[in-house]
Amino acid sequence: MSQDSQSLVTASSDDCAREPIHIPGGIQPHGYLVSVDADGVVVQASRNAAELAGGAIDALLGQPLAVLAGAEAAGLALRALDSLEAEGIPLYAGSIDDPRDTPGQPSSHPPLAIVVHRHQGVRIVEFEPARAKAEVFASMYPLVRTFINSLQHAGDVAGLAELAAREIHRITGFGRTMVYSFDEEGHGHVIAESMEPGYRGYLGQRFPASDIPAQARALYVRNRIRLIADADYVAAPLVPALHPATGRPTDLTYASLRSISPVHVQYMKNMGTWASMSMSIVVRGRLWGLISCHHDTARVPSFEVRTACEHIAEVLSLQVEAKEDHAEADYRLALRRTQTRLLAAMANTEDFVESIGSDTASLLDLVGATGAVAIFEGRIVRVGEAPGDAAIEALLAWLDTQGEEVFATDDLARAWPGAAAHGVGPEAAGMLVVSLSRLFRNYVIWFRAEVVRTIRWAGDPRAKLSGLSTTLSPRESFEVWTQTVRGRSQPWRQAEIEVGTEFRTALLGIVLRRAEELAQLALELGRVNRELEGFSYTVSHDLRAPLRHIVGFADLLREMDYGRLSDRGKHFIERIIAQARFGGKLVDDLLAFSQMGRAALRPQQVDMRRLAERLVDEESREIGTRRLETQVGELCEVHADPVLMDVVLRNLIANAIKFTGQRGLDAEGAPARVEVGMEAGTGPLAGHDVFYVRDNGVGFDMRYADKLFGVFQRLHRVEEFPGTGIGLASVRRIVERHGGTTWAHAEPDRGATIWFSLPRDFVPEGTAGVNETAAEAASRLAAVSSGQPYKPVFKDLKGTENECVETDPAGRGQS
Known part of the structure; x- marks a missing residue:
């Protein structure tokens, strides 16, 4: 989708979102609506309500409700209004014969169902066509019995949707019934369908999110059934236009007779639909999807049928939630088993970073990834399909600028504009990152490869064709439009993000425990090292004297009896002197090496x-x-x-x-x-x-x-x-x-x-070992510069201070 087209669709959607669809100022004329005060006096009514009383609308205003619908209807409605405990929840009050029919004579009008609700302090009574005056819920169960009994045979959400589409199609008699779900972006995907011959099918196709603006979605959550009986209807306006008690247009959010946006009515006609009914599928308080019924002529289903369909939608919502929760629980359990196995292996190894790379299957299965990279203390351990080191270094530089400890995207190229420039290819279209330390650049990063998807839209979602106005118009074409989506991976599920977060916490625990172990080990090694340094220093010092004695006595022997020695004896003497001097040099070097770690x-x-x-x-x-x-x-x-x-x-x-x-x-x-x-x-x-x-x-x-x-x-x-x-x-x-x-x-x-x-x-x-003074440093520099070994004061194993001075056995003085 091009940027211009996207902007056009967004603008149209924004226009729709601003339309005041909850205060249309009128109702659909297949029913009647009145607003009464606390005493049951009519203060506002739809203009067509005067038909029930056989007079003018102005004459009806200010009269008791019984004047309009009779004493029986008024009693049912007012008792129901008084019993309401919450606003916005419609309540069925009962059914009556049409007041226009003569008692005892054959009825020329269908019975009327009475539904009441209260919203923003306004008391509303609606009269809608019903099948019979009998109790509506008694006739509803036979309608939904087949659906209820078949639920146990539906193994998954798709099976539930197919069952609901088939049963509602049977109950309502609409020509086509579709069930579609919404994705994270709000696009609708048709997952089930049942229809009469001659109707066009949409199974598997998608409807763009712009078809249902945000305000309409909010209404679908509040009022979960909506009927449009005739696309050619002329709305019956409310009289007066402003409610006398509020001075504002009456909010008809919860009114089933609420008039529909002209944009949506035209949308229906463009789709070849003259009557529609939609039931909301609400899961965990969110609009999960819709059951949508279409007919190519006007159609008014009875109140009992609508109630049965609403009940099916409620049951379907609960079943979808249960199925999803069960599947999610199973998936989370599998992820945690993988996490337990992976963490157990990491905790039992000396190098837990290497253990990450050794159990590649567990690391990838942990979040359903195709590749992963662990970066710890400058080391990069790569698993599966992952970008190269140069790309990882550039990615780390970008991650350093981000604030989240856990970050997930299924469109890395969009989240990180530099991805392509640094050689990140389709093997890393999606990414899930957990940060262990930004200061030391310690991360675990999972990648998902690109999934090329072909989406079949019910019409080009970019289209904004002619309609009611130049700024607000519906789509006109619903011909299949195919779109190929590249550069994106499968989205990360919430369970995967959560287990990644838990994995981060567990890793930090392992790192902290290792840090404590290493700190303890460092203390122990420091103590041992100091003892070894002292030992090597003392041993080196003590070895100097016997080696000097060997050299000295060998020199004396060579001076005293060299002429009387055989060639072999002379060779032995030279070897003794050379090896003793080498040993002395070795001891001197060892002494100096020991001093390297002791002097400040x-x-x-x-x-x-x-x-x-x-x-x-x-x-x-x-x-x-x-x-x-x-x-x-x-x-x-x-x-x-x-x-x-x-x-x-x-x-x-x-x-x-x-x-x-x-x-x-x-x-x-x-x-x-x-x-x-x-x-x-x-x-x-x-x-x-x-x-x-x-x-x-x-x-x-x-x-x-x-x-x-x-x-x-x-x-x-x-x-x-x-x-x-x-x-x-x-x-x-x-x-x-x-x-x-x-x-x-x-x-x-x-x-x-x-x-x-x-x-x-x-x-x-900090100062380690011997605390050197400035004079000692000068002495040390002079000794080293002259090529002579430096002989500092040291402490032997008993803590006694000594100076590195030996006596020449030949009596030539101290050295």
Whole structure:
């Protein structure tokens, strides 16, 4: 439907909605209406009511009701009016012979049923044609007995509608009876039909919502039966036009004889209908649908028949509600069983996000979806048919601007105009979202694929053809018009939205419980970690002395008896000294690594370029004659601990120079290259400065990259490249304490690049371990800058403060 056509239909519907159809100022002339005061005096009447009294209408006004209809009728009507307890509910008072008939003579007029009601303080009496003067409800049961007895055979709503259409068609004798339901947008869908030969069928077709404006729908809920006996009728006006008690037009909302809008009368004629009767199907207080009867000539069903049809509509309403409630209860139960199964699996796994993806059937069945995505802590778990990562990222950015914790749509392209531009296709025409945390972008999103629907309309709903006026006119054509609807999914049912909400609550409970468990675990790990750090610190300190003794005594042995040793003995001595010194270096590195997590951070502005240039110069002094090219790019200043930044860059630059040891050994080969640079962080690293150290050395196989930053992890033989395997572990620990991250990329024999990021808005954590003073920090910086191990004061396992000082066994002093 084009925008112009939609606007035209909307304008027509708006015009209809503004029409005062509840105060038409007259009635249909197949019956009579009067308004009486508390004393039973006629104060307003339809002009045709004078026919009952055989006089002029003006003469009737101000007279007792008995003058119009006789004492019996007046007694029935006034007693019924006095018994009314609520406004707006019509009450059958009884039936009488037509006052114009002579008692004892053959009747020339049908009996009249008397119906009364009170609305806005106005007392109204209506006289309508009836079958007989006998009690109307006694004759009603035979009419509805077949319908009542057949209800148990109707298995679903469609069966109920078919039964109602057939029975009302039989009872009323109208040429065509249709039952149609309204969808969420107000369009009517014909779900059952019964008709005589020669009448056109509408089964399966739809009537646009604009055919019944909002005001008419409201009247259908209040007054649940409406008869138009003759499309060519001339309305009988109310006299006087304004009610004497209110000074306003009389509200005929609950009057069964209320005159009909000329627009609707013309609509009937355009449809080939000259008489119609509609009964409302009201479910849970909402207009669920209508039973609509049509006839191609004028037709006045008796009051008893109308009452029977109204009763069938009431029973049908209750049955539809019961069927829907039963089906809804079964569906909700199935959804909750699925939810229970899914939550049980999630609660019993360490990684509940992964468990969502492992039970794909349950996750999709939970809300009847065809695809789903769970986003938690930056991870995206995709299930079934769902958009790609780029589309999900764009969708999350849009969801961040929305306010609902639970959001559902069956037309995502309309709700999110950027859907198509970001590659969201027909696999995600509908979407149901539950937000766990907007701050951390934690969501569960279900998708439904596009359902292409072909809708058969009873006439083009865009049409606004000629009618009664240029601004208010009915449709003229009811020829089948076919519309193909694309880009929309099946609508989300309320039960699905509710179970999605419950699932969100349960997930938040799991996350909260996990957070409490993790907090407890973090406390325990912190305690254990502090004990391990203290233990490793103490052990490292205590191992230094025996290793120094081994080196010292081996040196003495070599000086005293080296000439008398055999070649094999000399080899043993050298091996002892080399391994003891390596052990000492290992202990020193372990001691330094332990200190990384104990000392408080004292961040300040650090000029990373100046630091890198100094370290490149220092670390390249011992390379001998091999050729080395170095490049330090434009590095920024960072807010970090200067001592630890020295450790980070020194380790990375020293490693880069060490692992290019096979490059630049001769003039013909390519020189060794070491580059230090930086980039601005993007995506998850937005707000970070990203630094790197790149070389063209031996590189490594990326299959083992996860071991690179582990303690004592080595990817090359120690004979080729000496080292303890602690340097990169120290780098990672320092960077993480600064709120950054580390990673690497390499190719064998083509070099490696080690990256680390530092946040621009770094705020140091609270002091951990030893509380360092400014003097201690200066001492630490001086020690590290000179290449000597820093020996802080530490507490051993007994809590005694000690200083890292050992005695040389050879008597050469302290070291």
